[in-house]
Amino acid sequence: xxxxxxxxxxxxxxxxxxxxxxxxxxxxxxxxxxxxxxxxxxxxxxxxxxxxxxxxxxxxxxxxxxxxxxxxxxxxxxxxxxxxxxxxxxxxxxxxxxxxxxxxxxxxxxxxxxxxxxxxxxxxxxxxxxxxxxxxxxxxxxxxxxxxxxxxxxxxxxxxxxxxxxxxxxxxxxxxxxxxxxxxxxxxxxxxxxxxxxxxxxxxxxxxxxxxxxxxxxxxxxxxxxxxxxxxxxxxxxxxxxxxxxxxxxxxxxxxxxxxxxxxxxxxxxxxxxxxxxxxxxxxxxxxxxxxxxxxxxxxxxxxxxxxxxxxxxxxxxxxxxxxxxxxxxxxxxxxxxxxxxxxxxxxxxxxxxxxxxxxxxxxxxxxxxxxxxxxxxxxxxxxxxxxxxxxxxxxxxxxxxxxxxxxxxxxxxxxxxxxxxxxxxxxxxxxxxxxxxxxxxxxxxxxxxxxxxxxxxxxxxxxxxxxxxxxxxxxxxxxxxxxxxxxxxxxxxxxxxxxxxxxxxxxxxxxxxxxxxxxxxxxxxxxxxxxxxxxxxxxxxxxxxxxxxxxxxxxxxxxxxxxxxxxxxxxxxxxxxxxxxxxxxxxxxxxxxxxxxxxxxxx
Numbered sequence: 001x002x003x004x005x006x007x008x009x010x011x012x013x014x015x016x017x018x019x020x021x022x023x024x025x026x027x028x029x030x031x032x033x034x035x036x037x038x039x040x041x042x043x044x045x046x047x048x049x050x051x052x053x054x055x056x057x058x059x060x061x062x063x064x065x066x067x068x069x070x071x072x073x074x075x076x077x078x079x080x081x082x083x084x085x086x087x088x089x090x091x092x093x094x095x096x097x098x099x100x101x102x103x104x105x106x107x108x109x110x111x112x113x114x115x116x117x118x119x120x121x122x123x124x125x126x127x128x129x130x131x132x133x134x135x136x137x138x139x140x141x142x143x144x145x146x147x148x149x150x151x152x153x154x155x156x157x158x159x160x161x162x163x164x165x166x167x168x169x170x171x172x173x174x175x176x177x178x179x180x181x182x183x184x185x186x187x188x189x190x191x192x193x194x195x196x197x198x199x200x201x202x203x204x205x206x207x208x209x210x211x212x213x214x215x216x217x218x219x220x221x222x223x224x225x226x227x228x229x230x231x232x233x234x235x236x237x238x239x240x241x242x243x244x245x246x247x248x249x250x251x252x253x254x255x256x257x258x259x260x261x262x263x264x265x266x267x268x269x270x271x272x273x274x275x276x277x278x279x280x281x282x283x284x285x286x287x288x289x290x291x292x293x294x295x296x297x298x299x300x301x302x303x304x305x306x307x308x309x310x311x312x313x314x315x316x317x318x319x320x321x322x323x324x325x326x327x328x329x330x331x332x333x334x335x336x337x338x339x340x341x342x343x344x345x346x347x348x349x350x351x352x353x354x355x356x357x358x359x360x361x362x363x364x365x366x367x368x369x370x371x372x373x374x375x376x377x378x379x380x381x382x383x384x385x386x387x388x389x390x391x392x393x394x395x396x397x398x399x400x401x402x403x404x405x406x407x408x409x410x411x412x413x414x415x416x417x418x419x420x421x422x423x424x425x426x427x428x429x430x431x432x433x434x435x436x437x438x439x440x441x442x443x444x445x446x447x448x449x450x451x452x453x454x455x456x457x458x459x460x461x462x463x464x465x466x467x468x469x470x471x472x473x474x475x476x477x478x479x480x481x482x483x484x485x486x487x488x489x490x491x492x493x494x495x496x497x498x499x500x501x502x503x504x505x506x507x508x509x510x511x512x513x514x515x516x517x518x519x520x521x522x523x524x525x526x527x528x529x530x531x532x533x534x535x536x537x538x539x540x541x542x543x544x545x546x547x548x549x550x551x552x553x554x555x556x557x558x559x560x561x562x563x564x565x566x567x568x569x570x571x572x573x574x575x576x577x578x579x580x581x582x583x584x585x586x587x588x589x590x591x592x593x594x595x596x597x598x599x600x601x602x603x604x
Contacts (some may be wrong), residue, residue, distance in 0.1 A: 003165055004066075006054055006085075011063035013049055022061070025218040026075040033162075034193040036186070038206035038226070039217035042240035042493040043465040047199045049088075050215070051167045054197070055087045068162060082326075083112045086156035090168035090491055091406065092148035096140045101132065101151050104140055108159040119158075126154035129184045131177065140306065142316060146173045146338030146520075153181055163195040166187070170202065171491045172405070172418040173305050174337045174520045175562035182208055202246040202495050203230075209263055214239060227262060242494035245523060245565050245586045252590040258597055266565060270572035273593055275576055294327030297382040297481050297513045299349065301325070304377040305538075306344055306353065318344040320526040320538035326516060326531075331508055333525040333532035333546070334518045337560035340519045341538040345407065346484050348386070349516070350380060350400035355379060355387045362389070382481065398427040401480035405487050405518075407471030411459040419459050420444060420474045427478055443477040444470070447503060461545075472500075476507060483507060484516045489524065501528055526564040526584035527549065534559070546584055565589075 007030045011432065014022040024046045031037050041047045052058040053065055057080040065072040067081045086108070089095055098104040105126055109119045127133045130150040140148055149172050156164060164185060170178040186208055188194040198209060208213050211230045214222035216239040222229055229236070233243050243251070246269060250260050253273070260272040280343050304322040309315050318341045336342045347353045354378050356362055367373045379386040384396045404410060413419035420440045424431055431439075440450040447469040454462075466489075476483065488504070489497040498550050501524070508515045519525055525532050526546045533543040536559045542549045550556070552566045555562070566582065566589035573580060582592035 002028045003032050005033045005035070005068055005367065006197070007064075007066045008050075008054075009064045011053065011065060012062045013053060013058060013061050021217060023218055024053070024060075026063075027215075027218070027220055028063075029213060029223075031195060031197060033195055034189070035124075036189045036196045036208065036210045037103070037198070038212045039197060039199045039208035039215065040201075040203070040206060040212055040229075041239060043496055044463045045215040045216075045239075045493075046218040047215055048167050049218075051087055051165050051197070051199055053531065055085055055165060056081050057087075063435055078489055083159065084161055085163040085165060086159050086161035087165040087167060088149075088153050088156050088169040090171050092152040092172075095152040095155060096148065099139055101127070101140055101143075102139050104151055105155045105158050108155050108368065112159060112393060122158040122160065123154075126157040127151075129180075130154045131180055136395050139314060142314060144343065145337040147444045149173055150177060150181070150338075153184075153472075157184070161194070163173075163197065165197045165199070167199045169489055170200070170205065172487065173520065174518075174560055176489045176557075176560035177338050178205075179562075180204075201497075203489070203494070204246075206466060207244065214241070216240075227264065230264075231262075240272055240493055240495035242498075249565070249569075249586055249590050252587075253593060256594040256597065258593070266568045267572055270569050273569070273577070274573060274576035274578050275594055277593075293329075294325075295329065297328040297514075298380075299324075299326040299382075300378070300380045301345075301348070303375050304345070304348060304379065306341075306348070308344075318538055322535070322538070322540055324533055324540055324543060326514060327528075328513050330514050330516075330529055331505070331530050332514065332516045333529035334534055334535065335520075335522070335525060335549075335561060336518075336535040340535045342487055342535055345519060345535060346402070346486060349381060349482070349483065349484055350397045350402050351386055351391070351393045352402065354393075357387050358391060360389065394427065398423075398478045399480050400482045400484060401475040402479065403472055403475050403483070403485040403488060405490070406466040410471045410474065411467060414458060415456050416444070416459050416462075416470050417455040419470060420477050423474055423478050439477055440473075443473040446476065446506070447473045449473070465492060467498075468492070468496075472503075476512075479511050481513045482516065483512050483514070486518045488517055489519070489521070497524075504528075522550070522562045522564045522567075523586065526566065527586070534561070536560075539596070550584055 009028050011024055011027045012022050013024045039047050053060055054067060056072050059073060067085050069079040070081050096104060097107050102123055102423045110124055128141055130153050132150045132154060140151060146411050153169060169180050182205060185196055189196045206226050209226055212226050213220060221239060222232060230247050230485055235245060245267060246264055253260050258276045260269060263269060285378050301322055301324045304319050306319040307315055307317050317384055322345060334342050357376055381400060384391055400584060411419055413422060417440055420443055421436050424436050424439055444451045449469055459467060504515050527548055532546050532549055534541045542552060550563045553563045553567060553571060564584045566584040566586055569589060580592050580596055582588045
């Protein structure tokens with residue numbers, strides 16, 4: 001009897017006959033029952049295609065796929081395959097079917113004939129497993145992206161499948177949510193023997209797997225334990241992937257002569273570093289932080305409060321008295337748990353959500369004698385007063401560009417050129433045709449796309465990464481003074497993330513005064529931002545440099561967040577009496593440890 005849960009033999013699949021290369025090209029692999037396998041690969045490598053073929057959502061052009069002995073190509077097996085192999089997609093909106101969370105989670109079990117009482121138990125268990133039990137009676141459309149994703153995962157868990165396929169399912173979750181989901185899946189794998197196929201861009205998530213498979217251009221190029229895979233650092237870079245940050249630090253320290261093990265956990269690495277620094281005495285190498293002085297394009301927010309569906313049974317308090325200043329010239333990060341109010345906050349910056357007193361029908365309430373008038377929220381962005389009805393909001397939106405959480409959803413025109421040119425024609429109707437062509441060409445080339453190759457294509461025929469670049473090009477084409485991006489790198493492979501951040505720094509250095517990014521990735525904030533703010537339950541908890549904010553590690557973890565790897569290592573090193581001063585990027589930490597090892601560091 002076969003012990004394989006999933007078997008693929010020479011599987012090929014193309015989305016169209018005109019494709020230069022198939023999405024999967026002769027893939028053969030197997031996953032044993034009860035195994036936890038991570039599938040890694042760049043955007044467009046064929047990972048999602050693999051997941052859809054296994055689940056029967058796509059049919060292979062060639063080859064054979066069996067799931068628990070069932071031939072997926074046989075249509076009569078499809079319903080049983082989908083019952084026994086549940087899939088959770090990257091975008092939760094693609095899986096929402098009901099108007100109440102409880103009903104959405106119940107949908108799967110109902111369709112496979114589970115008894116009503118058992119369905120109730122499964123709903124409670126699945127929602128508790130992903131930390132969403134308090135939202136049981138909520139409306140999915142009113143949840144944040146991360147909250148929706150938890151509900152989608154609960155919907156699959158409630159079926160209690162033999163195999164769970166997670167297709168980038170944690171991409172939009174906050175660190176706590178991501179850890180909880182991986183913990184739940186790992187527990188199901190270990191205690192109930194559920195087979196797990198985890199498709200991910202988070203190299204650190206692959207460390208939980210028994211085995212990892214790397215896809216590149218539709219072919220399997222590496223297989224082995226995570227430790228074996230991560231020894232092939234050069235090969236991973238060739239395949240547009242990256243090593244886990246802890247491996248990068250370990251490799252950097254080894255190259256400098258330190259003795260460190262391949263432990264892949266920060267506690268052991270800190271112990272190894274402390275052992276290497278025993279008996280060392282070294283001078284002071286304190287960092288001097290550079291404080292931004294601000295300028296004409298400062299953003300000032302005071303007493304910002306906002307409630308969705310106010311005065312209705314679905315009222316949701318998103319912001320509760322936010323006070324924040326973002327100085328001109330900052331590369332500013334906004335951090336917060338899922339549903340903390342991050343997206344609501346940034347949508348006020350270009351008046352996508354207007355302040356109450358700026359709305360046309362607003363009339364100030366008369367204040368009775370002896371009463372204090374209410375303190376109204378205030379926002380100024382440069383010279384724009386967003387609390388004034390007469391504010392030139394059209395001009396504001398040209399100066400404050402907004403890239404949404406799923407920027408691909410901003411695409412709508414028939415061609416890439418028309419899509420990118422839309423903002424220019426809308427904001428600057430008197431601009432000449434040649435000027436528009438020049439601006440669109442510059443914008444597309446700035447995001448790394450070939451103008452001549454792509455200008456006449458439909459944006460909907462592009463890859464996910466290309467769509468995101470086109471969406472960003474459509475915002476930066478007006479050369480906004482302030483660029484605001486909601487999770488700009490979410491869902492991208494490591495190379496894509498690196499390229500997006502390099503692009504944002506390039507814009508920041510050339511003509512963009514201020515960049516504001518919302519991110520769940522603490523290392524992304526540490527590596528890129530000059531300042532950041534932490535928002536929780538609609539309030540600002542911390543606002544300072546990343547070094548000072550991440551010094552509050554215990555509080556951040558309580559808030560469902562995390563701290564960068566370098567910060568964890570610094571905390572652990574203190575237990576051994578070693579204090580190293582550095583910025584919190586992995587490169588900065590590695591450099592400071594090497595300096596200390598070679599006699600130029602600080603053991604305060």
